[in-house]
Amino acid sequence: MSGPERPVRPDGDLDRPDHPLFSAVLRAGLEARTGTVVVDLSRVQTITADGMRGLLDCVRSLHETGGRLFLAAAPEAVAQLLRLTLVETGVQIFATVAEAQRAAPKAAAAVGAETADAPKTELERLRRETADLRGKLRSHPLIAQAQGILLERYRLDGPEPAFTLLKESSQAHNVKLRTLAAALVNVPRPEPGSALWFPDRVRRPAPALPLLPELETGGTNRGAVVKRVLHQAMETVGSGMGDLQLVDPARRLRMEQHHGFDQEFVDFFAVVGEGETPCAQAAERARHVMSDIATDRVFSDAARTLILSTGSRTVHSFPMTGGTGRVVGVFSLHVAQAGRSLTAGEERILTHLAGQSGAWLEWHEGTVVRDALEHLHQRATRDRGTPSAASGPPHG
Template identity: 45%
Template sequence: MTETFKPGAWGTEDPRDEPARLREQIRHLRAQARNRPLIAEAQGILRERYRLPDAEAAFALLQFASQRHNVRLRTLAHAVVRLERPDEGAGVWFPGRVRHPAPALESLAIDDASHAHRGAVLGAVLSHTLAVTATHMGNVQIADQATDGLWIEKHAGLSDDFVDFFGFVGKDGTSCAQAAKDVAQVTVRDVAADPLFTEDARRAILEAGSRSCHSVPLVAGGRCVGMVSAHFERPIGDLHGAQLKALEQTGREVGRWLAWYDRTVVLDALEHLHAAARHPEARPSRRR
């Protein structure tokens, strides 16, 4: 998701492009609006904790650690907000932390899971799911405990309007929400007739050209940490047992990897932020 909005990015001399340009601006502004409260809360925490002069200095710290460890800004801000603060004057944020090797990602054919980029893993699980289900449309979402919902992070073959509408989904009214609640795979054979959806969600899915879908939870420790969903242009029947088994295995592998990432790579980024904040000479002056 784009973190910054540049007013000139959609400049055009053709008046016929104006509606598309405006829709794109609206999508980016909505994405910013969804992220802004969380990032602002993290900035306030950092200002108070490290006695920073202003919110801009706090943002620069977040951005510095985000770029250094290749962790999404929203992910890092969420960790700042939800994790227990370091002890006053402590040299490290997480003393005694034990590092564990990354869980294998055999079903995705990723050899070095310890150095895999999160975005690449999410892209790979989406590609794998689309290959197993023989479709070209789908998306990956990440569970957010703070908002009790799912955020889209990767997608393929879906319209911009679909991605905008389902950028965040709550606990009810969609197949992915039901799969997250049950921590089990959910098949919707015909979106037009299934009572699982709210009418607005049903309309948005149908307008995107999807008539059926299958959602697979990404699972770690018995809880849903994310979701991958495949969409189909026609109503479908039940998936074959071999497909369900392959998707379940992938969901568990990727779920365990995401949990490892949160307690390893994200915590590394927080330690870097903490060290930079405690030593003013190491702080970035302003956002880049």
């Protein structure tokens, strides 16, 4: 018999996606009467990125069979990584195996009842959780780097206070945690002893979005704007498939919004480097790029096959350029007709939409995100004292 009464106990680091632990967990989940699998992590000292990817797949597969994963007795460093990465995913983390075993029957019964009553709804929820988990895994190294900067700069007591500061500032200004962490890592640090991070900053009003009149630009969060931009762009050409990517500090394109694609597509194109796709070319050239999916040499074989499987045959990518001329993102529209060009009217509307949204996104980065950084700096300074000169990128 398997299940919470007989925990699975791996020995050694979780350092590869096909670690034997994951197949053992899936077997235990199928054999368990309660559907809950308890994993004793007391002998695991390290979980690498490859190991975490394997854990993600294991969680997804276990959830799809109606199971639940309880992790227990992990060393503190491992437990901290798991708590940060697996927050709000349904995976529960316990200090001891005994605690996990006591909690398992009740939790498993509840999951079983929900699955029996609404299997399709539950499966969709679990798929969303797994997608969110993948996103957290991609974000974790950056957030950990931001925590390290806060620890050193403000002499905090540990990673938890640093994470709390990030989370509070993120929520107070409606800025994604990953966005705030990236800004903290890349924006020049405040002057030592300064009460303000940006003492000479002039706070400007949000630029207008004439093609999106329903949005109140000054009080709208970035997620709402990029979602509406993408849908307006798709409506302009009558497309049911599209995505919008933002430029990250490493000059890569990171998926921010999408419509009409499955999770495999979203995972594959989550982050795109220079020259890998038409959207990357549009960002590099700062102009509209049209591409025939079947023949364009920019695509790898794997990328081409995946895009063709969605029904897309032509893609139009438009760079979103701010008032300074800097490309801040790209939206791409996929259509089913091979060689489908845009009309002059469509191209004119999309060019204006890209320019307006680029100006707004640049304003958001320079105003709202910096408001969040200022909030974080003042809270940390008030609570812990003046910042150190040793952390973060220098002024320049």
